[in-house]
Amino acid sequence: MDIVVIGSLEPLVVALQTAGYTVVGPTVKDVAVRMAEISSAADLPADVGDTQRPGNYRLTERGDGMVFGFAASPDSAKRFTQPPRQTLARMRGRTFEEPREEAPRVALLGLRACDLAAIAVQDRVFLGRHPDPAYRRRREALFLIAVNCAVPGGTCFCVSMGTGPKATTGFDLALTELAAPHRFTVEIGSDRGAQIAAAIPHRPATPDDLAAAEEVSRVAATRMGRRVDTEDIQRWLPAAHDSPRWADVASRCLSCTNCTMVCPTCFCSTVEDGTGLTGDVAERTERWDSCFSLAFTELSGQPPVRSSALARYRQWLTHKFATWYDQFGTSGCVGCGRCITWCPTGIDVTEELAALRGGTEGTSCIR
Protein backbone atom coordinates (compact mmCIF):
# COMPACT_ATOMS: atom_id res chain seq x y z
CA MET A 1 0.00 0.00 0.00
CA ASP A 2 1.40 3.37 -0.97
CA ILE A 3 2.21 5.86 1.70
CA VAL A 4 2.41 9.53 0.78
CA VAL A 5 3.41 12.67 2.66
CA ILE A 6 1.46 15.92 3.03
CA GLY A 7 2.81 19.12 4.49
CA SER A 8 -0.48 20.59 5.63
CA LEU A 9 -3.90 19.29 6.68
CA GLU A 10 -5.79 22.19 5.13
CA PRO A 11 -6.06 20.67 1.62
CA LEU A 12 -7.31 17.44 3.24
CA VAL A 13 -10.03 19.30 5.15
CA VAL A 14 -11.04 21.18 2.01
CA ALA A 15 -11.09 17.99 -0.09
CA LEU A 16 -13.33 16.28 2.44
CA GLN A 17 -15.66 19.27 2.54
CA THR A 18 -15.73 19.35 -1.25
CA ALA A 19 -16.66 15.67 -1.23
CA GLY A 20 -19.68 16.58 0.91
CA TYR A 21 -18.41 15.64 4.35
CA THR A 22 -18.79 17.60 7.55
CA VAL A 23 -15.32 17.37 9.06
CA VAL A 24 -15.29 16.57 12.78
CA GLY A 25 -11.97 16.69 14.57
CA PRO A 26 -10.35 17.49 17.89
CA THR A 27 -10.90 21.01 19.19
CA VAL A 28 -10.49 22.58 22.61
CA LYS A 29 -13.73 23.37 24.38
CA ASP A 30 -14.45 23.63 28.11
CA VAL A 31 -10.76 22.96 28.86
CA ALA A 32 -10.86 19.52 27.23
CA VAL A 33 -10.20 18.08 23.78
CA ARG A 34 -13.62 17.58 22.24
CA MET A 35 -14.62 16.16 18.86
CA ALA A 36 -16.49 18.94 17.07
CA GLU A 37 -17.04 20.28 13.58
CA ILE A 38 -14.03 22.12 12.21
CA SER A 39 -14.13 24.53 9.31
CA SER A 40 -10.40 24.51 8.67
CA ALA A 41 -7.20 22.85 9.88
CA ALA A 42 -6.56 26.00 11.90
CA ASP A 43 -9.30 24.83 14.30
CA LEU A 44 -7.18 21.85 15.37
CA PRO A 45 -5.58 22.15 18.82
CA ALA A 46 -1.95 23.07 18.10
CA ASP A 47 0.39 22.80 21.09
CA VAL A 48 -2.24 21.10 23.26
CA GLY A 49 -1.31 18.09 25.31
CA ASP A 50 -3.03 16.30 28.18
CA THR A 51 -2.31 14.39 31.34
CA GLN A 52 -4.68 11.62 32.30
CA ARG A 53 -4.84 9.84 35.63
CA PRO A 54 -7.63 7.94 37.35
CA GLY A 55 -10.44 10.45 37.87
CA ASN A 56 -8.35 13.32 36.58
CA TYR A 57 -7.95 14.99 33.17
CA ARG A 58 -5.98 18.16 32.53
CA LEU A 59 -4.80 19.95 29.41
CA THR A 60 -1.15 20.95 29.08
CA GLU A 61 0.81 23.19 26.75
CA ARG A 62 3.29 21.38 24.53
CA GLY A 63 5.06 24.26 22.80
CA ASP A 64 6.01 22.17 19.76
CA GLY A 65 3.15 22.98 17.39
CA MET A 66 1.94 19.37 17.14
CA VAL A 67 -1.83 19.18 16.52
CA PHE A 68 -2.48 15.61 17.67
CA GLY A 69 -0.25 15.64 20.76
CA PHE A 70 -2.77 14.25 23.23
CA ALA A 71 -4.30 10.90 24.14
CA ALA A 72 -7.97 9.82 24.01
CA SER A 73 -10.48 12.66 24.25
CA PRO A 74 -13.62 12.16 26.34
CA ASP A 75 -15.42 11.79 23.00
CA SER A 76 -15.19 8.64 20.95
CA ALA A 77 -16.87 7.82 17.65
CA LYS A 78 -19.86 6.41 19.59
CA ARG A 79 -21.82 9.66 19.46
CA PHE A 80 -21.72 9.34 15.65
CA THR A 81 -22.26 5.60 15.29
CA GLN A 82 -24.91 5.42 18.03
CA PRO A 83 -26.46 8.83 18.80
CA PRO A 84 -27.52 9.43 22.42
CA ARG A 85 -31.17 9.69 21.35
CA GLN A 86 -33.02 8.49 18.29
CA THR A 87 -36.68 8.14 17.41
CA LEU A 88 -37.54 4.52 16.67
CA ALA A 89 -41.21 4.68 15.87
CA ARG A 90 -44.19 6.99 15.81
CA MET A 91 -47.95 6.42 15.90
CA ARG A 92 -49.94 9.19 14.28
CA GLY A 93 -53.56 8.39 14.89
CA ARG A 94 -53.71 4.80 13.66
CA THR A 95 -50.76 5.16 11.30
CA PHE A 96 -47.48 3.53 12.29
CA GLU A 97 -44.30 5.24 11.07
CA GLU A 98 -40.68 4.24 11.33
CA PRO A 99 -38.86 7.49 10.79
CA ARG A 100 -35.76 7.17 8.65
CA GLU A 101 -33.31 9.14 10.76
CA GLU A 102 -30.66 11.11 8.96
CA ALA A 103 -27.25 9.55 8.40
CA PRO A 104 -25.04 12.60 8.06
CA ARG A 105 -21.88 12.34 5.93
CA VAL A 106 -19.23 12.97 8.56
CA ALA A 107 -15.45 12.67 8.25
CA LEU A 108 -14.02 11.85 11.67
CA LEU A 109 -10.47 13.18 11.78
CA GLY A 110 -8.09 12.09 14.51
CA LEU A 111 -9.46 8.70 15.54
CA ARG A 112 -6.93 6.52 17.35
CA ALA A 113 -6.31 2.82 16.84
CA CYS A 114 -8.37 2.14 19.97
CA ASP A 115 -11.27 4.14 18.49
CA LEU A 116 -11.13 2.11 15.27
CA ALA A 117 -11.06 -1.09 17.32
CA ALA A 118 -14.12 0.15 19.20
CA ILE A 119 -15.98 0.80 15.94
CA ALA A 120 -15.11 -2.76 14.87
CA VAL A 121 -16.58 -4.03 18.18
CA GLN A 122 -19.74 -1.99 17.63
CA ASP A 123 -19.97 -3.38 14.07
CA ARG A 124 -20.09 -6.89 15.54
CA VAL A 125 -22.85 -5.80 17.89
CA PHE A 126 -25.00 -3.84 15.45
CA LEU A 127 -24.24 -5.60 12.16
CA GLY A 128 -23.95 -9.14 13.49
CA ARG A 129 -26.79 -11.54 13.99
CA HIS A 130 -29.42 -8.81 14.27
CA PRO A 131 -28.34 -6.07 11.88
CA ASP A 132 -29.56 -2.57 12.65
CA PRO A 133 -30.27 -0.75 9.36
CA ALA A 134 -30.07 2.70 10.95
CA TYR A 135 -26.62 1.88 12.35
CA ARG A 136 -25.54 0.60 8.95
CA ARG A 137 -26.61 3.84 7.26
CA ARG A 138 -24.79 5.98 9.81
CA ARG A 139 -21.72 3.78 9.66
CA GLU A 140 -21.55 3.86 5.86
CA ALA A 141 -21.82 7.65 5.90
CA LEU A 142 -18.70 7.96 8.06
CA PHE A 143 -15.26 8.62 6.58
CA LEU A 144 -12.62 7.53 9.08
CA ILE A 145 -9.26 9.25 9.32
CA ALA A 146 -7.01 7.73 11.94
CA VAL A 147 -4.01 9.43 13.48
CA ASN A 148 -1.42 7.09 14.89
CA CYS A 149 -1.06 7.76 18.58
CA ALA A 150 2.23 9.42 19.54
CA VAL A 151 1.58 10.19 23.21
CA PRO A 152 -0.54 7.57 24.97
CA GLY A 153 -2.11 8.80 28.20
CA GLY A 154 -1.46 7.65 31.71
CA THR A 155 -4.59 5.50 31.62
CA CYS A 156 -3.97 3.87 28.22
CA PHE A 157 -3.46 0.12 27.75
CA CYS A 158 -4.17 -0.59 24.08
CA VAL A 159 -1.00 -2.69 23.79
CA SER A 160 -2.40 -5.11 26.38
CA MET A 161 -5.66 -5.37 24.46
CA GLY A 162 -3.89 -5.81 21.10
CA THR A 163 -5.63 -2.83 19.56
CA GLY A 164 -2.86 -0.22 19.15
CA PRO A 165 -1.13 2.14 19.21
CA LYS A 166 -0.75 1.87 15.42
CA ALA A 167 -3.88 1.78 13.27
CA THR A 168 -3.67 -1.26 11.04
CA THR A 169 -7.20 -1.65 9.70
CA GLY A 170 -10.65 -0.11 9.55
CA PHE A 171 -9.68 3.36 8.31
CA ASP A 172 -10.06 5.25 5.05
CA LEU A 173 -6.85 7.18 5.72
CA ALA A 174 -4.31 6.89 8.53
CA LEU A 175 -1.96 9.74 9.34
CA THR A 176 1.21 9.88 11.37
CA GLU A 177 2.20 13.32 12.55
CA LEU A 178 5.93 14.01 12.19
CA ALA A 179 8.04 16.95 13.38
CA ALA A 180 10.97 18.88 11.92
CA PRO A 181 9.62 19.64 9.40
CA HIS A 182 5.99 19.36 10.48
CA ARG A 183 4.38 16.88 8.08
CA PHE A 184 2.13 13.85 7.97
CA THR A 185 2.51 10.46 6.39
CA VAL A 186 -0.78 9.30 4.87
CA GLU A 187 -1.60 5.62 4.55
CA ILE A 188 -4.49 4.73 2.28
CA GLY A 189 -6.97 2.20 3.60
CA SER A 190 -9.84 2.26 1.10
CA ASP A 191 -10.79 3.29 -2.42
CA ARG A 192 -12.56 6.42 -1.24
CA GLY A 193 -9.50 7.18 0.90
CA ALA A 194 -7.37 6.87 -2.22
CA GLN A 195 -9.66 9.29 -4.07
CA ILE A 196 -9.34 11.92 -1.36
CA ALA A 197 -5.55 11.42 -1.16
CA ALA A 198 -5.28 11.80 -4.93
CA ALA A 199 -7.13 15.10 -4.76
CA ILE A 200 -4.64 16.82 -2.45
CA PRO A 201 -1.01 17.91 -2.94
CA HIS A 202 1.33 15.13 -1.79
CA ARG A 203 4.69 13.55 -2.47
CA PRO A 204 5.84 9.94 -2.13
CA ALA A 205 7.18 9.01 1.29
CA THR A 206 10.96 8.68 1.56
CA PRO A 207 12.61 5.93 3.60
CA ASP A 208 13.29 8.60 6.24
CA ASP A 209 9.60 9.51 6.45
CA LEU A 210 8.64 5.87 6.84
CA ALA A 211 11.30 5.26 9.48
CA ALA A 212 10.18 8.33 11.43
CA ALA A 213 6.54 7.17 11.30
CA GLU A 214 7.46 3.68 12.48
CA GLU A 215 9.46 5.22 15.31
CA VAL A 216 6.38 7.20 16.50
CA SER A 217 4.36 4.00 16.89
CA ARG A 218 7.27 2.04 18.34
CA VAL A 219 7.90 4.64 21.05
CA ALA A 220 4.17 5.04 21.75
CA ALA A 221 3.90 1.30 22.41
CA THR A 222 6.51 1.64 25.17
CA ARG A 223 4.58 4.43 26.90
CA MET A 224 1.40 2.69 28.01
CA GLY A 225 0.27 4.05 31.37
CA ARG A 226 -1.47 0.80 32.28
CA ARG A 227 -1.49 -2.87 31.40
CA VAL A 228 -3.89 -5.80 31.75
CA ASP A 229 -2.94 -9.45 31.79
CA THR A 230 -5.57 -10.88 29.46
CA GLU A 231 -4.24 -14.42 29.43
CA ASP A 232 -7.05 -16.84 30.17
CA ILE A 233 -9.25 -13.94 31.34
CA GLN A 234 -12.39 -15.61 29.99
CA ARG A 235 -11.87 -18.37 32.53
CA TRP A 236 -10.60 -16.67 35.66
CA LEU A 237 -12.69 -13.48 35.66
CA PRO A 238 -16.13 -15.14 35.76
CA ALA A 239 -14.65 -17.56 38.29
CA ALA A 240 -13.85 -14.60 40.57
CA HIS A 241 -17.60 -14.14 41.10
CA ASP A 242 -17.34 -14.40 44.88
CA SER A 243 -14.17 -12.36 45.36
CA PRO A 244 -14.25 -9.90 48.28
CA ARG A 245 -12.77 -7.35 45.88
CA TRP A 246 -16.23 -6.69 44.42
CA ALA A 247 -17.45 -5.25 47.73
CA ASP A 248 -14.32 -3.14 47.93
CA VAL A 249 -14.78 -1.63 44.47
CA ALA A 250 -18.51 -1.18 45.09
CA SER A 251 -17.65 0.97 48.12
CA ARG A 252 -15.89 3.36 45.73
CA CYS A 253 -18.37 3.11 42.84
CA LEU A 254 -20.90 5.94 42.52
CA SER A 255 -23.14 4.03 40.05
CA CYS A 256 -23.06 7.32 38.17
CA THR A 257 -22.72 5.56 34.76
CA ASN A 258 -19.79 7.71 33.60
CA CYS A 259 -17.56 4.71 32.75
CA THR A 260 -20.17 3.20 30.47
CA MET A 261 -21.16 6.49 28.87
CA VAL A 262 -17.56 7.32 27.87
CA CYS A 263 -16.80 3.72 26.87
CA PRO A 264 -16.59 3.58 23.07
CA THR A 265 -18.07 0.06 22.95
CA CYS A 266 -20.77 0.16 25.66
CA PHE A 267 -23.92 0.12 23.58
CA CYS A 268 -26.75 -0.37 26.06
CA SER A 269 -29.86 1.70 25.60
CA THR A 270 -33.40 1.93 26.86
CA VAL A 271 -36.63 2.95 25.18
CA GLU A 272 -38.93 5.71 26.34
CA ASP A 273 -42.51 5.96 25.17
CA GLY A 274 -44.06 9.39 24.99
CA THR A 275 -47.28 10.96 23.85
CA GLY A 276 -48.11 14.45 22.64
CA LEU A 277 -50.33 16.78 24.65
CA THR A 278 -53.29 16.16 22.39
CA GLY A 279 -52.84 12.41 22.59
CA ASP A 280 -52.91 11.73 18.84
CA VAL A 281 -49.15 11.21 18.44
CA ALA A 282 -47.12 8.63 20.34
CA GLU A 283 -43.39 8.21 19.97
CA ARG A 284 -40.85 5.59 20.99
CA THR A 285 -37.34 6.92 21.58
CA GLU A 286 -34.13 5.02 22.15
CA ARG A 287 -31.61 6.65 24.47
CA TRP A 288 -28.25 5.69 25.97
CA ASP A 289 -28.62 3.78 29.19
CA SER A 290 -26.18 1.94 31.40
CA CYS A 291 -25.98 -1.31 33.33
CA PHE A 292 -25.12 0.93 36.30
CA SER A 293 -28.58 2.52 36.40
CA LEU A 294 -30.97 0.92 38.82
CA ALA A 295 -33.86 1.05 36.36
CA PHE A 296 -31.83 -0.85 33.76
CA THR A 297 -32.70 -4.19 35.35
CA GLU A 298 -36.16 -3.23 36.57
CA LEU A 299 -38.80 -5.79 35.69
CA SER A 300 -42.52 -5.19 35.81
CA GLY A 301 -43.66 -5.39 39.40
CA GLN A 302 -40.28 -6.70 40.58
CA PRO A 303 -37.29 -5.12 42.28
CA PRO A 304 -34.28 -4.55 40.00
CA VAL A 305 -32.35 -7.72 39.22
CA ARG A 306 -29.05 -6.06 40.08
CA SER A 307 -30.03 -3.84 42.97
CA SER A 308 -26.57 -3.50 44.55
CA ALA A 309 -23.60 -1.54 43.21
CA LEU A 310 -21.56 -4.71 43.77
CA ALA A 311 -23.76 -6.71 41.41
CA ARG A 312 -23.76 -3.94 38.82
CA TYR A 313 -19.98 -3.41 38.86
CA ARG A 314 -19.33 -7.16 38.71
CA GLN A 315 -21.70 -7.52 35.79
CA TRP A 316 -20.09 -4.68 33.85
CA LEU A 317 -16.46 -5.68 34.37
CA THR A 318 -17.09 -9.38 33.80
CA HIS A 319 -19.05 -8.70 30.63
CA LYS A 320 -16.58 -6.18 29.27
CA PHE A 321 -13.48 -8.34 29.72
CA ALA A 322 -14.75 -11.92 29.63
CA THR A 323 -18.31 -12.83 28.68
CA TRP A 324 -18.22 -10.35 25.79
CA TYR A 325 -16.08 -13.00 24.03
CA ASP A 326 -18.89 -15.54 24.40
CA GLN A 327 -21.41 -13.09 23.02
CA PHE A 328 -19.48 -11.31 20.26
CA GLY A 329 -16.24 -13.25 19.78
CA THR A 330 -14.04 -10.41 20.97
CA SER A 331 -13.17 -8.47 24.09
CA GLY A 332 -15.47 -5.55 24.88
CA CYS A 333 -12.47 -3.50 25.98
CA VAL A 334 -10.13 -1.74 23.55
CA GLY A 335 -7.78 -0.29 26.18
CA CYS A 336 -8.55 3.40 25.58
CA GLY A 337 -8.57 4.13 29.33
CA ARG A 338 -11.57 6.47 29.20
CA CYS A 339 -13.42 4.61 31.97
CA ILE A 340 -10.42 5.13 34.25
CA THR A 341 -9.87 8.81 33.49
CA TRP A 342 -13.54 9.76 33.61
CA CYS A 343 -14.54 7.81 36.72
CA PRO A 344 -15.10 10.60 39.27
CA THR A 345 -13.66 8.47 42.06
CA GLY A 346 -10.83 7.14 39.90
CA ILE A 347 -11.68 3.43 39.81
CA ASP A 348 -9.05 1.78 37.63
CA VAL A 349 -10.21 -1.33 35.78
CA THR A 350 -6.63 -2.50 35.33
CA GLU A 351 -6.04 -2.32 39.07
CA GLU A 352 -9.35 -4.08 39.81
CA LEU A 353 -8.53 -6.86 37.36
CA ALA A 354 -5.06 -7.30 38.83
CA ALA A 355 -6.52 -7.49 42.33
CA LEU A 356 -9.24 -9.92 41.24
CA ARG A 357 -6.75 -12.15 39.52
CA GLY A 358 -4.24 -12.09 42.32
CA GLY A 359 -6.93 -12.50 44.95
CA THR A 360 -5.47 -9.34 46.50
CA GLU A 361 -7.79 -7.79 49.01
CA GLY A 362 -5.95 -4.52 49.48
CA THR A 363 -8.18 -1.47 49.48
CA SER A 364 -7.33 1.42 47.24
CA CYS A 365 -8.25 4.99 47.87
CA ILE A 366 -10.27 7.59 46.02
CA ARG A 367 -8.27 9.86 43.80
Next chain:
Amino acid sequence: MGTRKSRPRLAVWKFASCDGCQLTLLDCEDELLSLAAEVEIAYFLEASSAPGPGPYDLSLVEGSITTPDDAARIRHVREVSKHLVTIGACATAGGVQALRDFADVREFASVVYARPEYIATLATSTPISANVPVDFELRGCPIDRRQLLEVITAFLAGRRPVVPSHSVCVECKLRGNVCVLVAHGTPCLGPVTQAGCGALCPAFNRGCYGCFGPADTTNSRALNAKLRVLGMSDPELVRVYRTFNATEEQFVQASEEAGG
Protein backbone atom coordinates in the same frame (compact mmCIF):
# COMPACT_ATOMS: atom_id res chain seq x y z
CA MET B 1 -59.29 14.99 19.01
CA GLY B 2 -62.20 17.35 18.25
CA THR B 3 -64.33 18.88 20.96
CA ARG B 4 -64.93 17.06 24.18
CA LYS B 5 -67.87 17.33 26.47
CA SER B 6 -65.69 18.20 29.39
CA ARG B 7 -61.98 18.60 29.80
CA PRO B 8 -60.13 17.39 32.89
CA ARG B 9 -60.06 20.13 35.50
CA LEU B 10 -56.65 21.31 36.70
CA ALA B 11 -55.90 23.12 39.95
CA VAL B 12 -52.60 24.63 41.10
CA TRP B 13 -52.07 25.12 44.83
CA LYS B 14 -49.46 27.03 46.77
CA PHE B 15 -48.12 26.25 50.23
CA ALA B 16 -44.80 27.44 51.77
CA SER B 17 -42.80 28.19 48.64
CA CYS B 18 -41.42 30.91 46.39
CA ASP B 19 -43.89 30.48 43.45
CA GLY B 20 -41.08 29.51 41.08
CA CYS B 21 -42.54 26.10 40.27
CA GLN B 22 -45.99 27.54 39.53
CA LEU B 23 -44.30 30.06 37.29
CA THR B 24 -42.79 27.14 35.38
CA LEU B 25 -46.31 26.31 34.22
CA LEU B 26 -46.72 29.85 32.89
CA ASP B 27 -43.27 29.56 31.32
CA CYS B 28 -44.65 26.82 29.04
CA GLU B 29 -45.35 29.62 26.60
CA ASP B 30 -45.36 27.60 23.38
CA GLU B 31 -47.46 24.83 24.86
CA LEU B 32 -49.73 26.85 27.14
CA LEU B 33 -52.51 27.33 24.61
CA SER B 34 -52.54 23.65 23.62
CA LEU B 35 -52.52 22.76 27.30
CA ALA B 36 -55.45 25.09 27.98
CA ALA B 37 -57.30 23.34 25.14
CA GLU B 38 -56.78 19.95 26.77
CA VAL B 39 -57.44 20.84 30.39
CA GLU B 40 -59.64 23.37 32.09
CA ILE B 41 -57.37 25.44 34.29
CA ALA B 42 -59.97 25.77 37.01
CA TYR B 43 -57.96 27.02 39.98
CA PHE B 44 -54.66 28.84 39.53
CA LEU B 45 -54.42 32.04 41.58
CA GLU B 46 -50.96 32.80 40.20
CA ALA B 47 -52.56 33.17 36.76
CA SER B 48 -56.18 34.07 37.43
CA SER B 49 -58.03 35.61 40.36
CA ALA B 50 -61.22 33.74 39.38
CA PRO B 51 -61.07 30.42 41.24
CA GLY B 52 -63.33 27.70 39.94
CA PRO B 53 -64.95 25.32 42.45
CA GLY B 54 -63.79 21.73 42.95
CA PRO B 55 -63.58 18.85 42.60
CA TYR B 56 -60.49 18.74 40.38
CA ASP B 57 -59.11 15.93 38.26
CA LEU B 58 -55.49 16.95 38.71
CA SER B 59 -54.02 19.11 41.44
CA LEU B 60 -50.48 20.40 41.17
CA VAL B 61 -49.22 21.27 44.64
CA GLU B 62 -46.32 23.62 45.25
CA GLY B 63 -44.81 24.24 48.68
CA SER B 64 -44.30 22.50 51.98
CA ILE B 65 -46.40 22.33 55.13
CA THR B 66 -45.10 24.75 57.75
CA THR B 67 -48.20 26.03 59.57
CA PRO B 68 -51.16 24.41 61.35
CA ASP B 69 -53.52 26.10 58.87
CA ASP B 70 -51.68 24.62 55.90
CA ALA B 71 -51.70 21.20 57.51
CA ALA B 72 -55.51 21.42 57.48
CA ARG B 73 -55.69 23.00 54.01
CA ILE B 74 -53.68 20.23 52.33
CA ARG B 75 -56.20 17.68 53.61
CA HIS B 76 -58.93 19.68 51.93
CA VAL B 77 -56.92 19.80 48.68
CA ARG B 78 -56.52 16.04 48.81
CA GLU B 79 -60.26 15.59 49.34
CA VAL B 80 -61.20 17.69 46.30
CA SER B 81 -58.50 16.22 44.01
CA LYS B 82 -58.73 12.98 42.06
CA HIS B 83 -54.98 13.03 41.38
CA LEU B 84 -52.44 14.99 43.38
CA VAL B 85 -48.95 15.71 42.01
CA THR B 86 -46.39 17.65 44.04
CA ILE B 87 -44.22 20.05 42.08
CA GLY B 88 -40.80 21.07 43.29
CA ALA B 89 -38.38 20.54 46.15
CA CYS B 90 -40.58 22.26 48.76
CA ALA B 91 -43.62 20.06 48.13
CA THR B 92 -41.54 16.95 47.59
CA ALA B 93 -38.81 17.31 50.22
CA GLY B 94 -39.69 20.25 52.47
CA GLY B 95 -37.59 22.78 50.57
CA VAL B 96 -34.96 25.18 51.81
CA GLN B 97 -37.29 26.10 54.69
CA ALA B 98 -36.78 22.57 56.05
CA LEU B 99 -33.41 23.79 57.34
CA ARG B 100 -35.51 24.68 60.40
CA ASP B 101 -35.68 20.94 61.07
CA PHE B 102 -31.99 21.08 62.02
CA ALA B 103 -32.46 24.09 64.33
CA ASP B 104 -34.94 25.73 66.71
CA VAL B 105 -37.56 27.61 64.69
CA ARG B 106 -38.61 29.65 67.76
CA GLU B 107 -35.08 31.02 67.96
CA PHE B 108 -35.25 32.01 64.26
CA ALA B 109 -38.59 33.75 64.83
CA SER B 110 -37.25 35.67 67.79
CA VAL B 111 -34.41 37.04 65.69
CA VAL B 112 -36.43 37.84 62.57
CA TYR B 113 -39.75 39.19 63.89
CA ALA B 114 -40.42 42.12 66.22
CA ARG B 115 -43.42 40.29 67.74
CA PRO B 116 -42.62 36.57 67.36
CA GLU B 117 -45.68 35.65 69.41
CA TYR B 118 -47.81 36.52 66.34
CA ILE B 119 -46.08 33.82 64.30
CA ALA B 120 -48.01 30.56 64.14
CA THR B 121 -45.59 28.09 62.64
CA LEU B 122 -44.71 24.41 62.96
CA ALA B 123 -41.35 23.17 64.23
CA THR B 124 -40.71 21.40 60.93
CA SER B 125 -41.27 21.91 57.21
CA THR B 126 -42.69 18.69 55.82
CA PRO B 127 -43.25 17.47 52.29
CA ILE B 128 -46.83 16.98 51.13
CA SER B 129 -46.39 13.20 51.22
CA ALA B 130 -45.83 13.37 54.98
CA ASN B 131 -49.34 14.82 55.30
CA VAL B 132 -51.54 13.23 52.64
CA PRO B 133 -51.17 10.48 50.00
CA VAL B 134 -49.49 11.73 46.83
CA ASP B 135 -49.83 10.25 43.33
CA PHE B 136 -46.55 11.52 41.87
CA GLU B 137 -43.68 13.72 43.03
CA LEU B 138 -41.94 15.96 40.51
CA ARG B 139 -38.52 17.05 41.74
CA GLY B 140 -36.51 20.20 41.23
CA CYS B 141 -35.82 23.68 42.52
CA PRO B 142 -37.44 24.82 40.41
CA ILE B 143 -39.03 22.01 38.42
CA ASP B 144 -38.12 21.55 34.78
CA ARG B 145 -40.63 22.82 32.24
CA ARG B 146 -40.34 19.76 29.96
CA GLN B 147 -40.79 17.40 32.88
CA LEU B 148 -43.90 19.29 34.04
CA LEU B 149 -45.43 18.98 30.57
CA GLU B 150 -44.47 15.30 30.51
CA VAL B 151 -46.23 14.70 33.83
CA ILE B 152 -49.41 16.51 32.74
CA THR B 153 -49.32 14.78 29.34
CA ALA B 154 -48.85 11.39 30.99
CA PHE B 155 -51.79 12.14 33.28
CA LEU B 156 -53.95 12.99 30.25
CA ALA B 157 -52.92 9.76 28.50
CA GLY B 158 -53.27 7.68 31.65
CA ARG B 159 -49.68 6.43 31.47
CA ARG B 160 -46.59 6.48 33.66
CA PRO B 161 -44.55 9.68 33.22
CA VAL B 162 -41.06 9.31 31.74
CA VAL B 163 -39.14 10.90 34.61
CA PRO B 164 -35.95 8.88 35.07
CA SER B 165 -34.48 8.63 38.56
CA HIS B 166 -30.87 8.06 37.50
CA SER B 167 -28.02 10.51 38.14
CA VAL B 168 -27.34 13.87 36.50
CA CYS B 169 -24.20 12.24 35.01
CA VAL B 170 -26.38 10.45 32.44
CA GLU B 171 -27.83 13.77 31.30
CA CYS B 172 -24.35 15.31 31.10
CA LYS B 173 -23.23 12.55 28.78
CA LEU B 174 -26.41 12.69 26.66
CA ARG B 175 -25.97 16.42 26.31
CA GLY B 176 -22.26 16.12 25.57
CA ASN B 177 -21.02 18.03 28.63
CA VAL B 178 -17.46 17.43 29.71
CA CYS B 179 -17.29 16.16 33.31
CA VAL B 180 -16.45 19.28 35.35
CA LEU B 181 -15.41 17.16 38.32
CA VAL B 182 -12.78 15.20 36.36
CA ALA B 183 -11.65 17.82 33.83
CA HIS B 184 -11.76 20.94 35.99
CA GLY B 185 -11.66 19.67 39.56
CA THR B 186 -14.97 21.44 40.17
CA PRO B 187 -16.97 19.99 43.08
CA CYS B 188 -20.21 18.56 41.68
CA LEU B 189 -23.16 16.73 43.26
CA GLY B 190 -24.20 15.29 39.89
CA PRO B 191 -23.20 11.69 40.71
CA VAL B 192 -25.65 11.57 43.65
CA THR B 193 -28.37 13.84 42.24
CA GLN B 194 -31.42 12.84 40.23
CA ALA B 195 -31.54 13.95 36.62
CA GLY B 196 -34.28 16.18 35.28
CA CYS B 197 -32.72 19.60 34.73
CA GLY B 198 -30.95 18.50 31.55
CA ALA B 199 -27.58 18.89 33.33
CA LEU B 200 -27.97 22.65 33.19
CA CYS B 201 -25.17 23.79 35.54
CA PRO B 202 -22.43 21.47 34.20
CA ALA B 203 -23.34 22.68 30.70
CA PHE B 204 -22.12 26.07 31.90
CA ASN B 205 -19.05 24.64 33.63
CA ARG B 206 -20.60 24.75 37.09
CA GLY B 207 -20.91 21.84 39.45
CA CYS B 208 -24.35 20.40 40.20
CA TYR B 209 -26.06 21.92 43.25
CA GLY B 210 -28.35 18.96 43.89
CA CYS B 211 -31.60 20.83 43.12
CA PHE B 212 -33.41 17.63 42.11
CA GLY B 213 -32.59 15.71 45.28
CA PRO B 214 -30.95 12.30 45.57
CA ALA B 215 -30.84 9.87 42.64
CA ASP B 216 -32.29 6.37 43.07
CA THR B 217 -28.94 4.88 44.00
CA THR B 218 -26.28 6.99 45.66
CA ASN B 219 -22.88 6.51 47.27
CA SER B 220 -22.27 9.81 49.02
CA ARG B 221 -19.50 8.38 51.17
CA ALA B 222 -17.44 7.79 48.02
CA LEU B 223 -18.41 11.16 46.54
CA ASN B 224 -17.55 12.95 49.80
CA ALA B 225 -14.12 11.30 49.75
CA LYS B 226 -13.54 12.72 46.26
CA LEU B 227 -14.92 16.16 47.19
CA ARG B 228 -12.48 16.25 50.12
CA VAL B 229 -9.63 15.47 47.70
CA LEU B 230 -10.83 18.49 45.69
CA GLY B 231 -10.44 20.63 48.79
CA MET B 232 -13.89 20.76 50.37
CA SER B 233 -14.00 20.87 54.15
CA ASP B 234 -16.56 18.89 56.16
CA PRO B 235 -18.59 22.03 57.04
CA GLU B 236 -18.69 22.83 53.32
CA LEU B 237 -19.89 19.31 52.56
CA VAL B 238 -22.65 19.61 55.14
CA ARG B 239 -23.69 22.89 53.57
CA VAL B 240 -23.97 21.58 49.99
CA TYR B 241 -26.26 18.72 51.05
CA ARG B 242 -28.36 21.04 53.22
CA THR B 243 -29.98 23.24 50.65
CA PHE B 244 -33.25 22.51 48.87
CA ASN B 245 -33.52 18.81 49.65
CA ALA B 246 -31.87 18.74 53.09
CA THR B 247 -34.27 16.28 54.69
CA GLU B 248 -34.13 13.64 51.94
CA GLU B 249 -32.76 10.55 53.62
CA GLN B 250 -29.72 10.06 51.34
CA PHE B 251 -28.72 13.72 51.68
CA VAL B 252 -29.17 13.55 55.46
CA GLN B 253 -26.81 10.56 55.52
CA ALA B 254 -24.38 12.40 53.23
CA SER B 255 -24.26 15.43 55.52
CA GLU B 256 -24.02 13.28 58.64
CA GLU B 257 -21.10 11.40 57.09
CA ALA B 258 -19.38 14.79 56.91
CA GLY B 259 -20.09 15.41 60.58
CA GLY B 260 -23.29 17.43 60.15
